[in-house]
Structures are given as C-alpha cells and as structure tokens.
Amino acid sequence: MLVARFYAPGDIRLEEAPEPHAGPGQLKIAVANCSTCGTDVKIHRHGHHHIRPPRVIGHEIAGRVTEVGDGVTGWTPGDPVQVIAAIPCGGCAECGSGRFTVCSRQESMGYHYDGGFAEYMIVPEAVLAVDGVNRIPEGVGFAEASVAEPLACVLNGQEIAGVGEGDTVVVVGAGPIGCLHVRLARARGASAVYLVDLNRGRLDMSAAAVRPDAAICGSETDPVADVLRLTGERGADVVITAAASGRAQEDALRMVARSGRISFFGGLPKDDPIISLDSNLVHYREISIFGANGSSPDHNRRALELIASGAVPVTDLITERMQLTDVHKAIETVASGTAIKVTIQP
Structure with a gap:
C-alpha cells in the first residue's frame, strides 16, 4: 500500500509499505479521506x-472499518468511521476531572501513531480505550467527516470562551x-460575526463562502478601528485569534469590549x-483571556452531529480534493492560502 512518511523537515516520502493487520484491541480502516491543515505544513x-x-x-481521518481486532466490540467491517486526533490517556488527574484537552499524557494520531496519509491504517x-472512534452519521460523506476533527477543536474553543446568543x-x-x-x-446564536485577515485574496475567498x-x-x-466603528466604539463581546500571530493577540485586547472574552485559539511560533x-x-x-487546545472525543x-444536522455546513469549505500521490502539492496549497x-483521498 502507499503511505506518506515524514523523515525530517522537508523530507516527506511516498513509499510502498506492507498492509497492516489489526491486533488485539485495534481496528484497521481503509482511509477514505484525510484532510490537511496548517499543522501538516509546520511538521513538513x-x-x-x-x-x-x-x-x-x-x-484528520475518516474511512471504513476493514478488520476488527480481538476483544473489540461494537464495530464490523464496512462501518464508516471518523477517528479522533488527540488521544487523552484517560487516567491522569486532568482526565479524571473531565479536562481531556489538557491531558498531561496526551498522544496524537500522526505523531505517536501512524496517521491517515495512507491507504490503510491501524486505529x-x-x-478505542477513550471511545475515540465515531460512526459517521447517514448522509455525511467521508470528506465532510474528516473536517469533524478541526470543527471539534473550534467547538472546544467557543465553549471555553462562552460564545452564545447575541x-x-x-x-x-x-x-x-x-x-x-x-x-x-x-x-451558537451570535448576532454579528466579523472576519479579519491580512491576506486580501484569502479573505475574499473565505468571506464569499461563510459571509461574515x-x-x-x-x-x-x-x-x-474598524471593529470599534462597527460596534459603536464598544468593541466585540468575543475576539478569537485563529492565526499564529502575536500582533493579532495584542490587537484582540484593543478591540474587545469591557467584560469581553478573548480566545487565544491559534498558538504562536515556539521561537517567538x-x-x-x-x-x-x-x-x-x-x-x-482563554487558551484553547485541541478537542476531546x-x-x-x-462536531459530527453539527455537520450532519446542517448547523455547520462544511462541504463548500472543501475546495481542493487530491490523491495521496499529491501530498506535497496538498501541503504547499495549504501553506499558500489559495484554498x-x-x-486527500488515498
């Protein structure tokens, strides 16, 4: 089978690998879609x-179960599934209090375990121990289901910041x-949503889709100044910095209302x-001011339910569909901001 393996910065190789088999407590899935994100760019x-x-x-993984390991119940070959990315340990103090996103022993698919840039993979x-495999609802495609993972992170951030009615x-x-x-x-009931970006092309492309x-x-x-003007000089109730920008975080403090909330959703470069x-x-x-880190099972x-219900449509946000052989092009397309x-559809 074909896989995309990371060896070193700038060195991701398309290689043939033996098809894996599910061991005890594992699932094997045929990957239907694994979407890309800015994290893949940073890894590359x-x-x-x-x-x-x-x-x-x-x-960002979705596929179909092809093999069920010994001891695994509730799944049969053919089941369509979405797989979590961040894996809480389930046993530390943070997990014990329900704070899975800040698990002190968290692991991740594609980091600690082989991920979804492959034709087949092992879950x-x-x-499975933290109930991290989700059945894809009827009517939701694999590509859309793969977007549940980033949407789950967004949901975590907005719940922490208390985004709500009005x-x-x-x-x-x-x-x-x-x-x-x-x-x-x-x-979630926001009365007005404003979208900010430095890149005019990316802003126009995204605004045409989501219509802020x-x-x-x-x-x-x-x-x-624009946010203050739009809000009658009051400022916004919530500012979410969905960019790896220190300037954006500093500006957030200047454009938020009194008693407002700021979500530092995007992390900053490790060296700055x-x-x-x-x-x-x-x-x-x-x-x-709140941090936001990943998502829980x-x-x-x-997130899958939000997609299935139509509350958060994602199909039109998937603007490029590529084969696994185009993985380098996919990563560079993400980096360019032109999609x-x-x-990726292995």
Whole structure:
C-alpha cells in the first residue's frame, strides 16, 4: 500500500509499505479521506518534538472499518468511521476531572501513531480505550467527516470562551479554522460575526463562502478601528485569534469590549511566543483571556452531529480534493492560502 512518511523537515516520502493487520484491541480502516491543515505544513517544514521518524502523518481521518481486532466490540467491517486526533490517556488527574484537552499524557494520531496519509491504517487500542472512534452519521460523506476533527477543536474553543446568543464576535484569521469559527458562532446564536485577515485574496475567498457581517483586510486598514466603528466604539463581546500571530493577540485586547472574552485559539511560533499585554486593561475592564487546545472525543462526536444536522455546513469549505500521490502539492496549497480546506483521498 502507499503511505506518506515524514523523515525530517522537508523530507516527506511516498513509499510502498506492507498492509497492516489489526491486533488485539485495534481496528484497521481503509482511509477514505484525510484532510490537511496548517499543522501538516509546520511538521513538513520544522518537524515536531513528538514525532520520532519515520512516521506516517495525517490526523484528520475518516474511512471504513476493514478488520476488527480481538476483544473489540461494537464495530464490523464496512462501518464508516471518523477517528479522533488527540488521544487523552484517560487516567491522569486532568482526565479524571473531565479536562481531556489538557491531558498531561496526551498522544496524537500522526505523531505517536501512524496517521491517515495512507491507504490503510491501524486505529490503536489507546483510541478505542477513550471511545475515540465515531460512526459517521447517514448522509455525511467521508470528506465532510474528516473536517469533524478541526470543527471539534473550534467547538472546544467557543465553549471555553462562552460564545452564545447575541454576541458580537471577531474572528482573526480567514483560513479553514477561521471559516469554521464564523459558522459555529452563527450556529451558537451570535448576532454579528466579523472576519479579519491580512491576506486580501484569502479573505475574499473565505468571506464569499461563510459571509461574515464584515470582512476586514488588516493590510489595508486598521482592524481595531474598524471593529470599534462597527460596534459603536464598544468593541466585540468575543475576539478569537485563529492565526499564529502575536500582533493579532495584542490587537484582540484593543478591540474587545469591557467584560469581553478573548480566545487565544491559534498558538504562536515556539521561537517567538511572547506578546506585549496591558495588564491594566485586563484588570480594570474585567476582560477574560482563554487558551484553547485541541478537542476531546466528545467534541468530535458533537462536531459530527453539527455537520450532519446542517448547523455547520462544511462541504463548500472543501475546495481542493487530491490523491495521496499529491501530498506535497496538498501541503504547499495549504501553506499558500489559495484554498480553504484541502482533503486527500488515498
């Protein structure tokens, strides 16, 4: 079978590999879709400290069960499934209190275990132990189901920040995550959603799909001034920084309303993680700043339900569908920002 293995930064190889078989406690699936994201770009360019190469990468996974290992119940060959990316251990203090996204021993598909850039893959026992395999609802395609993983992360972030009825929401970053934030905020009852990006082409492409109440190009205007103008100088109830930008995080503090909430959804580069933050603004205006990290198995289940119900449509966000042989092109397309969501169909 064909796989895409990461060996080193800049070195992802298409290789033939033996077809795997499910061992005890495992499932084997035929991968139908494994979508790509900015994390794949970072792995390709810089590697990752959790990846010990060679490793088959890819973590936004949907496919069909082809083999059920000994001791596994509830699944039969032919079942359509979506697989979680972040794998909580289920036994640490954080997991014990239900905070699976900050599990102190978390593992990940495509990092600690071979992922979905392959024709077939093994779902490890660790995933099944935390109920991390989800049956794809009827009417949801495999490509759409693969988008449940990033949507699950978006759901986690918006739940932490309390996005809800009547909120004015600013989403900074018009990539696929930003598009999902716009749609989920609307589904959660936001009264207005504004989308901000520095890249005019990416902003126009994404805004045409998700139709925010305003699309603000930060390279052409001052986004803080525009948000304040749009909100009658009050500021937004919630600002979500869906971009790896320290400037976006700093601007969030200037465009959020009193008693507003900020979600630092996008992490910053490891070599430049420090921002300038006016602590007095946080103090006197009672501003809340939240982190958001990945998703839990339950978030993945509910993300699939949001897709199935039509509350958060994703089909039109999948703007490129490529074969596994095009994995390098897929990653570079994500890096270029010329597509919203790119999916690979092995």
